[in-house]
Amino acid sequence: MYEMWAEHDPAQSPSAVVWHVVAKDDATASLCGRFLEPSRRVVPAGDGAGAEVPDRYCDPCLLTVREAIAVTGR
Numbered sequence: 001m002y003e004m005w006a007e008h009d010p011a012q013s014p015s016a017v018v019w020h021v022v023a024k025d026d027a028t029a030s031l032c033g034r035f036l037e038p039s040r041r042v043v044p045a046g047d048g049a050g051a052e053v054p055d056r057y058c059d060p061c062l063l064t065v066r067e068a069i070a071v072t073g074r
């Protein structure tokens, strides 16, 4: 099982939110090997008001998920 993890990417200017993928059984690092800081986690507002911050998905994380899905056939 995987979980999505959003955090501010300090390398992005202006600041952007990057979505990483985290395995549920190892939530200390994302699939791309990034150490995850709970203090940096971004929880989307969910009311549509936070749309001023662009978000994007972490390519290495998505690739790993895609490969894992291909291996298990699901």
Ligand SMILES: [Zn+2]
Residues within 6 Å of the ligand: 019, 020, 021, 030, 031, 032, 033, 034, 058, 059, 060, 061
């Ligand atoms: Zn990632």
